[in-house]
Amino acid sequence: MALTAPAVVAYSPSPKLNFRYEEVRIPRPVKENELLIKMVATGICHTDIYVGSLPHGTMGLSYPCILGHEGAGYVEEVGAGVTAAKVGDPVILSYGYCGSCELCSTGRPSYCVDFIPINILGRDGDVFESTDGATQITGKFFGQSSFSSLSIANETSIVNVKGLVKDSEELKLLSPFGCGLQTGAGAVINSGEARPNDVIVVTGLGGVGLGAIMAANVVGCKSIIAVDKIQSRLDLAQSLGATHVLNTSGLAEGDFQSAITTLVDNTRISLAIETTGVPWISMAAMTCLGKRGKFIQIGVPIDQNFNITFPMADLFGNQKILEGNIMGSSRSREFIPKMIGWYRDGKFPVEKLVKFYDAKDVANALHGMEDGSVIKPVLVW
């Protein structure tokens, strides 16, 4: 059945990201609990760039491979045992999970004990090869490898949106719901359990951070403080519901806390969503919280050797909560339909964040993301 399809293939970084738009082949049949997906669009997330920049062999990572984990498309074929979708159904693709470990079986699939092998390493990734058959290309990144116009996905990565999405144009727009926006919004709703009387700080205004801002606005948090160093992103955050903004360019690290607390007249800051991964910003966000404040780290730390240094008297005396978080603790099949509902009601205007690129123009899309001019590039197939 060897199918061919255009894809964005990640080669071993040399030394930087090495993505190439080219034809690939899917030489093997769809297996049990798998689906063949014809992609309409795929959002690009910083995790694609992060993983694609890791040296070959890191944690078992194998190049060439096909990344992409914010896919959306239509089901072309289903393997044995699949119940999540039928041929022709529109789907949004999200992260995968084993479904049987103690974290999955207690409703916490984003903390699946096999999250890394399933999602980052693409366990069972024998999906693609070069068109001449000479090179194996790893697939199943996040159970989907959606930087390919045609891909084999695991059933756990499938969110069936039949009846929820109007047409393929809308499906393209909603493709980033699978990761970035779900992560930011989920952190606010699921882990942060945000309430109308919350005062929330969101540091970093990429797709994840702006997803958090929009979710806080959906909840109606009384103050929503957006923090970034790029003014256009702060302006965008305000148009999405931020009540206060803080531009950190030129701000001394030690001045962050007083700048934030002054912004909100010293009212108790109850929730901090940290998406930058920058050590001093993480520390400042933990510190600026008031009593029973919750800090949620969802940005991948840029320094893997960084140690948090935090007074026990502050953790205990103010009963704070410090949390590392994946995917906003979302269960995609529940949370993505919820996000679509907000979008439908005009409360989650993802169209303000998305810029579409022909998949061939992946280099431009990456460039726009790197220079900060584009929040959420989406490749169209």
Place this chain on the structure above:
Amino acid sequence: MALTAPAVVAYSPSPKLNFRYEEVRIPRPVKENELLIKMVATGICHTDIYVGSLPHGTMGLSYPCILGHEGAGYVEEVGAGVTAAKVGDPVILSYGYCGSCELCSTGRPSYCVDFIPINILGRDGDVFESTDGATQITGKFFGQSSFSSLSIANETSIVNVKGLVKDSEELKLLSPFGCGLQTGAGAVINSGEARPNDVIVVTGLGGVGLGAIMAANVVGCKSIIAVDKIQSRLDLAQSLGATHVLNTSGLAEGDFQSAITTLVDNTRISLAIETTGVPWISMAAMTCLGKRGKFIQIGVPIDQNFNITFPMADLFGNQKILEGNIMGSSRSREFIPKMIGWYRDGKFPVEKLVKFYDAKDVANALHGMEDGSVIKPVLVW
């Protein structure tokens, strides 16, 4: 109406704890939202000792005062507006709260923004005086000052147990439900959200720690690891449901983690309840957790200048949660009846922890607590 009553009065430490059993007077009437309680018994908690050892003036603390915050008794008189109990009702006394701040009004009264003034400083504490009328004695500690056979309590501190408790003998036994046992059990149930597949570590086996052990046993956690340096407490923990014990006497700090993980054959440790406040034990408990593990600090830190040093890569990479906690996040009027139900079913055998003392023998009760031979001394009035 000047009433007199025997009480344990805390005088300014000189330099150690200075408790005296003596007669006091209640010179003023019961006011709005207050109740006069005839105490049957009062548990002694480490917080009584901790606060009673602070110098005069700390945070506004004023000696002489009457401490005690695990009182149980019968309502003698009610002030205007009281609805929580009627004259003659048996009550267990717990912490107080304002009821109107944003944390109280969102169901989190143990994080009341006025917790310290209401509970530690005994706001509105003009309850007692010396029998000669010459000395004002501060009351309302935890809204109750139950180290007095007769005391005026705030309504928020009242848990009405009419219909739940058989007689005054049982009421005496259950007096420690108001703080220590509620704190330990609440941390496991409310904040830890313990489940049968949890592997839980409890460090420190006083009343709080053993409350946690009993609650973990009620839930049916698959492994319950009890940690202390006193063998008799470890033995008691085993009789209460601990599946594994670790005696830290003679254990090098660096060996804690491997000792714990070896005990449970490297299964994922999912919950750590820390009651000792000892820095290295807190750090070891955070570190030994597996993926999505939650650390809950409920013991008052013994070193207020201690800084937690924790790898961001561990917090984020393992999606851990580090939390400071008060009163086990319990809402006493819901949680104490739940504990009484467990006790009634034989699942929460508080009688194994309690030793009764005539209130006159407070010095002996304190001595037993300090030398580790008594878990929960209860003064009987």
